[in-house]
Amino acid sequence: MGKLIRMDLYRMLKSKSFLVCLTIAFVLALVNAPVAKLMYTLANSLSSDINETFPAEVNLSGVLSDPFPMMGLMLALLSLCFFFYADVENGYIKNIAGQMPMKGFTVLSKFTASAVHNLCFAAVGIIGNLIGTILVQRIVMDTGVADSIRVLVLKLLLVQSLCAILVLVVSTLRSKSLGMILAVLFGLGLTSLIYMGINEGLKPIFGQNTDISSIMPDTVMNEKPLDTLKALAVAVVTGIIFLLPAIRIFDKKDVK
């Protein structure tokens, strides 16, 4: 299994889409704070009623707890779709899967490698955001740094559970386009309409107060404050619900 993960990490580092998405994510994180300042300036110059000034300083905890600034999450998830689908698309999977005692190991290894992938995106997101912030604001050490690290870890776990959804859709069910649509929806926080539709379908069974958005990883990660137990439970349960079938189905299905 370790060998497969190393293999997936190697091919990820060799992948052009990973490097391109990572670079764009870095640039977007870098311009995050300067663009925000520019918007303030523009808004002030366009209307004399707005008299808000751009904050001169910002807490370090605020920067650390946002690992995917701007469209970082969407880029990370799109990059994962390319990564999950690459060996299926070009048929390389045929060179490997047959020689595994369980073909599903290849899915598990991709999922595990995706954790490193997400860490890379979080790292460039935070570093880019820090550099960009330093250019326009003063960063102040505050007492919330420890808590922001807790939030960061929880967000990464929740993103990992989104990876379980994507690995099922893209690798096992071989639908890159559906995976990319999901990546955009999750990444830009546009899933609320879908959840509303699902809620309507579930209301006759679970009652009028049914709201699945409160237990979906993409909405939970935007909750403030982020509840540790709830976030952990959502991440783990979502991960298991989607990852286990992804492995099992891949194992049973013929490799094409």
Next chain:
Amino acid sequence: MEYILETNNLTKVYGQKEAAKDVNLHIQQGQIYGLIGRNGAGKTTIMRMISGLSRPTRGSYSLFGKTGMAMQKQLKNVGVLIEHPGLYPRLSAYENVKIKCIGMGIKPKGYVESLLKTVGLENTDAKKGAGSYSLGMRQRLGIALALVGDPKLIVLDEPINGLDPQGIVEVREMLSKLRDERGITIMISSHILDELAKVADAYGIIHEGTLLDEFSAEELHERCGKSLILRTDNTPETLRILENMGIRGVIHEPDGSLRAGRGMDQCKEISRAIVNAGIGLEEIYLRTMTLEEYYLGMTGGEHNG
């Protein structure tokens, strides 16, 4: 006899269609086994099941004498090239092979180079992606990938497809070398039956999902036997002369020549009789039936082997 691969009523059903039906094939250690059949006969289906890429609907198979879970562990000893080579088009030959080496826990340094040398790709441009390679180069790279991990059995589906004549000879020599020097057992399918006949030690003929026959190269030689071929400017009179000499059952081939299963030891007498009758003898010779002719005779059909 102990077989490296033995299938037991191996069957694969897709929807209503039985792509492979109760296939019982047997491959011995160190053999090159040629699987022959038309397009859609079920060759690839069988190869995919044997290499663990597809599950049989019914039946089973043993690898290196193991069955069940123990057999699953043996799959690491089976290298495959099924249909088109699966390659990362932007990565070089070296990187493509290196990826699989890492996946199988093999240190790539030195190993990758030796594999590329084995398949004749040692001089490829390291900056050139596999997507820009010719079909032949991609096939060779596919074979190199199948060889990663030094498998005991390699399954090659149409590996000489798209190769130029020189490339075909090189792959043929490479396969013989792998068998003779490394003792690798090779299962191979090909449309080019004459080429297959030059390397294979045993054959299986598959037709509409069913294994019609299995035989060794020696058995093929015995079964094919020799024929007497002759061509004259007066076929009806020639046929009468042959009949008078006790040579019956002569087949009139579409190209105008005559093929007889008897009289191979009477070439001189036949030639003399024909010439004495004033018939122009254009050619007379002995010929062994080819694998292709044997295959066509078995399947009763069109050439699509």
